[in-house]
Amino acid sequence: MSVDWGHVFAGRVGGMTASEIRELLKLIDRPEIISFAGGIPDPDLFPSSAIARAYEKIFQSNSGAGAALQYSITEGYTPLREWICDYMGGKGVNIGLDGVLITNGSQQVLEFVGKLLIGPGDKIVVTRPTYLGALQAFSPYEPTYLSIPMDEEGPEMTALTEALAQKPKFFYLVPDFQNPNGTTVTLARRHAILDACEAAGVPVIEDTAYCELRYDGEHLPLLAALDCERNGGKLTNVIFGGTFSKTMVPAMRVGWVNAAPEVVNRLVLMKQAADLHASTINQIVMHDVVSQIFDSHLKLLRTQYKERRDAMLAALEEYAPPGVTWTKPEGGLFVWIEAPEGVDGTELLARAIKEANVAFVPGSAFHADRSGKNTLRLAFSVTKPAQIREGIRRLCGLLKTAA
Amino acid sequence: MSVDWGHVFAGRVGGMTASEIRELLKLIDRPEIISFAGGIPDPDLFPSSAIARAYEKIFQSNSGAGAALQYSITEGYTPLREWICDYMGGKGVNIGLDGVLITNGSQQVLEFVGKLLIGPGDKIVVTRPTYLGALQAFSPYEPTYLSIPMDEEGPEMTALTEALAQKPKFFYLVPDFQNPNGTTVTLARRHAILDACEAAGVPVIEDTAYCELRYDGEHLPLLAALDCERNGGKLTNVIFGGTFSKTMVPAMRVGWVNAAPEVVNRLVLMKQAADLHASTINQIVMHDVVSQIFDSHLKLLRTQYKERRDAMLAALEEYAPPGVTWTKPEGGLFVWIEAPEGVDGTELLARAIKEANVAFVPGSAFHADRSGKNTLRLAFSVTKPAQIREGIRRLCGLLKTAA
Numbered sequence: 001m002s003v004d005w006g007h008v009f010a011g012r013v014g015g016m017t018a019s020e021i022r023e024l025l026k027l028i029d030r031p032e033i034i035s036f037a038g039g040i041p042d043p044d045l046f047p048s049s050a051i052a053r054a055y056e057k058i059f060q061s062n063s064g065a066g067a068a069l070q071y072s073i074t075e076g077y078t079p080l081r082e083w084i085c086d087y088m089g090g091k092g093v094n095i096g097l098d099g100v101l102i103t104n105g106s107q108q109v110l111e112f113v114g115k116l117l118i119g120p121g122d123k124i125v126v127t128r129p130t131y132l133g134a135l136q137a138f139s140p141y142e143p144t145y146l147s148i149p150m151d152e153e154g155p156e157m158t159a160l161t162e163a164l165a166q167k168p169k170f171f172y173l174v175p176d177f178q179n180p181n182g183t184t185v186t187l188a189r190r191h192a193i194l195d196a197c198e199a200a201g202v203p204v205i206e207d208t209a210y211c212e213l214r215y216d217g218e219h220l221p222l223l224a225a226l227d228c229e230r231n232g233g234k235l236t237n238v239i240f241g242g243t244f245s246k247t248m249v250p251a252m253r254v255g256w257v258n259a260a261p262e263v264v265n266r267l268v269l270m271k272q273a274a275d276l277h278a279s280t281i282n283q284i285v286m287h288d289v290v291s292q293i294f295d296s297h298l299k300l301l302r303t304q305y306k307e308r309r310d311a312m313l314a315a316l317e318e319y320a321p322p323g324v325t326w327t328k329p330e331g332g333l334f335v336w337i338e339a340p341e342g343v344d345g346t347e348l349l350a351r352a353i354k355e356a357n358v359a360f361v362p363g364s365a366f367h368a369d370r371s372g373k374n375t376l377r378l379a380f381s382v383t384k385p386a387q388i389r390e391g392i393r394r395l396c397g398l399l400k401t402a403a
Numbered sequence: 404m405s406v407d408w409g410h411v412f413a414g415r416v417g418g419m420t421a422s423e424i425r426e427l428l429k430l431i432d433r434p435e436i437i438s439f440a441g442g443i444p445d446p447d448l449f450p451s452s453a454i455a456r457a458y459e460k461i462f463q464s465n466s467g468a469g470a471a472l473q474y475s476i477t478e479g480y481t482p483l484r485e486w487i488c489d490y491m492g493g494k495g496v497n498i499g500l501d502g503v504l505i506t507n508g509s510q511q512v513l514e515f516v517g518k519l520l521i522g523p524g525d526k527i528v529v530t531r532p533t534y535l536g537a538l539q540a541f542s543p544y545e546p547t548y549l550s551i552p553m554d555e556e557g558p559e560m561t562a563l564t565e566a567l568a569q570k571p572k573f574f575y576l577v578p579d580f581q582n583p584n585g586t587t588v589t590l591a592r593r594h595a596i597l598d599a600c601e602a603a604g605v606p607v608i609e610d611t612a613y614c615e616l617r618y619d620g621e622h623l624p625l626l627a628a629l630d631c632e633r634n635g636g637k638l639t640n641v642i643f644g645g646t647f648s649k650t651m652v653p654a655m656r657v658g659w660v661n662a663a664p665e666v667v668n669r670l671v672l673m674k675q676a677a678d679l680h681a682s683t684i685n686q687i688v689m690h691d692v693v694s695q696i697f698d699s700h701l702k703l704l705r706t707q708y709k710e711r712r713d714a715m716l717a718a719l720e721e722y723a724p725p726g727v728t729w730t731k732p733e734g735g736l737f738v739w740i741e742a743p744e745g746v747d748g749t750e751l752l753a754r755a756i757k758e759a760n761v762a763f764v765p766g767s768a769f770h771a772d773r774s775g776k777n778t779l780r781l782a783f784s785v786t787k788p789a790q791i792r793e794g795i796r797r798l799c800g801l802l803k804t805a806a
Contacts, residue, residue: 003606003640005665008572010522010544043469051472052462059455066446069454069652104507104678111677115543119413136676140518141413169411203406237406249472251683262408273539274514275507279682280654 034391036378054288076102077283092225098261106255109241110137123168129366145368154185164200176211177332180377214331215306252282311385315392321400333381356394437794439781457691479505480686495628501664509658512644513540526571532769548771557588567603579614580735583780617734618709655685714788718795736784759797
């Protein structure tokens with residue numbers, strides 16, 4: 001006799017749906033496809049030799065290998081946490097070791113934020129659009145989403161203020177070169193957001209996978225830095241999620257969270273219950289690599305990705321039919337296209353793959369309310385400029401017939 | 404103004420308490436302490452050179468390094484999943500690729516089981532004692548524990564039958580050389596458990612971190628294998644958690660779960676939401692290593708750990724005062740001591756560290772109902788025989804004065 005699994009699943013499973021992005025990632029392997037789908041870094045730009053040397057070093061002594069392959073403390077490898085304290089300090093975010101926990105990429109930060117803060121039916125605030133992975137992390141905890149629109153400066157303040165009046169558990173935001181739409185929140189808007197959230201007693205979750213990948217303009221202070229500034233130098237109301245997935249490599253699954261010690265304490269218990277600790281050897285290797293090449297490697301990435309962004313924007317300028325608009329990101333990996341109303345991104349994708357060998361992600365996936373059917377997310381990160389131009393030419397040809 | 408964090412934490416945080424084991428692990432670094440506390444494998448026995456070679460191989464080609472350092476599919480590295488299908492098949496557990504998901508050790512299997520199956524107030528059945536890490540994984544999802552006693556053959560069937568009548572979500576069990584008490588469930592009792600659980604429509608969660616570490620007696624079939632036998636060759640009612648942490652190394656955080664495809668489907672979505680996937684490079688390395696040395700390495704581990712178990716049992720025979728009893732495990736890493744009623748394990752630990760430079764884990768930590776105050780868990784895995792003898796001599800000296 002079989003267990004009736006449907007009957008024993010807990011309610012929190014209901015919120016989970018398969019990721020369109022993950023399914024699309026499989027298309028990247030077909031060589032004839034020019035894919036703008038996967039929001040992934042270019043493996044040709046990985047600092048492989050620095051990483052190889054770091055692994056080699058570990059195995060040069062028995063005791064080093066033994067420690068690197070053994071269980072370790074839940075909080076994370078201390079030298080890496082010290083490096084992160086220094087790094088965040090340089091950005092105006094003052095934390096001690098009790099303010100940092102190493103996680104499996106920043107996706108696990110989102111998972112823990114959901115588990116820590118969302119009770120069934122609790123309201124949480126996200127932007128429209130927002131990061132799909134955040135929706136996937138939060139939804140199993142059954143929140144009610146308050147989805148607020150964005151203008152050129154960031155989240156619309158009237159909508160945000162109204163949402164905050166409904167006593168949400170937190171406001172989740174990607175302020176720099178947001179995945180999916182590439183936009184950056186202005187300095188004035190950052191202050192306004194902190195004013196409003198602080199007044200409402202609502203924490204801000206700042207997700208910054210892309211903040212180091214700026215190609216033009218001036219670096220803006222992190223919300224976490226502004227929060228420190230406003231609160232006697234201490235990180236107080238912002239939970240900050242960072243990752244080495246876009247600056248170094250994703251496969252080692254090393255990210256981190258910074259927050260007030262009373263929050264990090266809870267997250268450490270959560271990490272221990274969830275998977276004990278991040279991979280010891282990967283943390284040691286990551287520490288070795290970032291200690292040596294972090295700044296120089298970022299310079300390389302910025303040069304390369306800037307060329308690709310420029311190629312994509314130039315091709316759109318050249319080929320896009322009337323009625324199609326797009327964002328001009330100052331950094332990150334993504335350009336966001338808005339097609340005329342009536343164009344359905346998912347239908348367009350099916351045609352794009354079949355008729356034009358080009359792929360992207362339909363924008364509706366990034367809307368908690370499943371709006372945005374006429375939007376598309378294009379990643380320029382894994383495609384060389386000539387291919388980008390060709391892919392945009394093909395996509396715009398389709399858009400011409402669809403619009 | 405600061406957010407009132409206590410107010411915004413979701414209810415599910417309440418179940419979490421700091422792990423006595425984790426705190427105690429810190430003591431292992433003091434050289435004067437003979438520690439039986441950490442349930443960890445001996446780093447001197449890690450297959451470091453095979454692991455070093457596997458890392459080296461990855462970096463011999465750019466494309467190999469690129470793929471190993473990139474994002475990968477949530478289900479896990481296909482060749483490793485294929486290896487697991489073969490390995491489990493050899494144990495009579497028939498699964499296809501859709502029946503296996505790679506996790507961050509088996510701790511993450513427990514976390515996912517909790518998240519998938521436990522709604523607040525749902526009853527779940529555990530043994531008394533049971534694995535502390537399971538309690539830590541389940542508690543945040545706010546179950547009501549039904550904690551059933553064990554006899555020489557395994558969980559007491561009368562108590563289990565009564566518990567199953569209360570419609571629990573699952574029965575969690577470590578059938579082989581259980582952490583903490585080292586006992587193994589007999590074949591007859593395994594059948595009886597499956598009879599009872601199947602009749603009640605209650606799934607069994609089988610946790611088998613230690614099943615390969617048998618030093619005497621005959622290997623018993625997995626509950627998962629018996630479940631296949633009873634259900635037309637298909638894994639049906641058992642969710643099986645496996646890990647390479649004890650057979651290879653813990654630091655790479657590679658474990659897995661096997662279950663019916665409809666369960667694994669849900670767990671894959673959960674894994675994607677939680678941290679996207681297990682470390683790509685670690686999975687590739689683990690696959691390389693287990694393909695080459697799994698059997699030969701197990702032989703080495705069994706020889707070494709058997710000596711240590713024998714040393715601990717012999718020393719207890721020699722030094723234990725009257726009224727103290729202990730288990731005689733046929734495998735695994737642990738011996739379980741029952742001191743006379745009235746001895747408090749936690750108080751004894753404080754004295755043991757201060758007066759005798761010896762450490763263990765108080766057994767009450769392994770009881771969902773916090774009973775078992777007079778029990779102690781001793782790991783023999785990281786201490787050489789002569790030190791084991793000396794540590795047991797010291798501990799028994801204390802027990803003499805405490806009893």
